[in-house]
Amino acid sequence: MSAARDAAVNGALLRVTGLSKSYRGPQGPLPVLRGVDLALAAGTSLALMGESGSGKSTLLHLVAGLDHADSGAIRIDDVEVTKLDDDGRAALRRKTLGVVFQQFNLVPSLTVGDNLALQARLAGRYDCDWRDALADRLGLSALLDRYPEQLSGGQQQRVAVGRALAPRPRLLLADEPTGNLDEATGDAVLDLLLELSATAGAAVLMVTHSALLAAKLDRRATLAGGRLAL
Structure with missing residues (x-):
């Protein structure tokens, strides 16, 4: 039994079935996803890989409800x-x-502390102790009164990770979350993302082009020709 089917049988948190998506091109519809099936169990992580233009971000945006299948x-x-x-x-x-x-995608007019709290407040699940724990683990405790423009790229991405985890989501979606960071900083941010996701009890679906980063996750899948290979 495949990993996806095994996850589905055991009650997957995320289930994608027969997902197709095309975009309009000059020569007519351009298929990007062709009947993708995917299952992800709660508390597990999956790296989504593939060449540029293979549909990785499209799949992630569909799961997030940012686009229509x-x-x-x-x-x-x-x-x-x-x-x-x-x-x-x-x-x-x-x-x-x-x-x-x-x-x-931080809000420039909000401090680090307010950016960290934003998603949790919108969800009605703001927990000051959890926000402070996230800030401490992400190395942001001394920066809570600063604004995004006063931070390095690595610090800003740590704020973005903390903001996403502050409401304790069921599923964390990450689209090349370390793509703008140098290798050492990217490794550190991803390690924290995975550690804190596990603490929050969140499953993780992450798009990455890096085999080294993908190896840190529980499973890997590759998109090619609009289809997913696990």
Whole structure:
């Protein structure tokens, strides 16, 4: 039995079935995903790999409800993401998902402390002690009153990781989260991301081009020709 089927049989947190997505091109529809199946159990991690343009980020954005699939289904717990309206998908991102992008996407007018708390406040699950624990583990405790422009790239990405984990999400989605960092800083940020995700009880689906970083996760899958190979 494949890892995906095994996860599905044992009650996967994330289940993707027959997912297809095309974009409009000058010569007509350009297929990106062709019937992708994927399952991810709670508390586990999966690295999504593939060449540039293979559809990795597209798949992640579909799971996050940031784009619409042409066909297929995405279920997170008992919620079918592909049937939600815009408000429903926004609520899912607030309450169930944590998202970390390659671009840090911090709010420049908020301090580090307020950026860390933002997602948890929106979800109605702000926990001061957990925020402080995240800040301490991420090496941000002395920086809580600073603004994003006063931080290095590595520090900003640590804030982004902490913000995503502050509401204790069920599923953390990370799109090349270390792509803008040097190798040593990227390794440290990813180690913290995985450690803190485990502490928060979150499953992790991460897009990466790095085999070395992917090896740190529980499983690896490769997108090629619009299909997923586990």
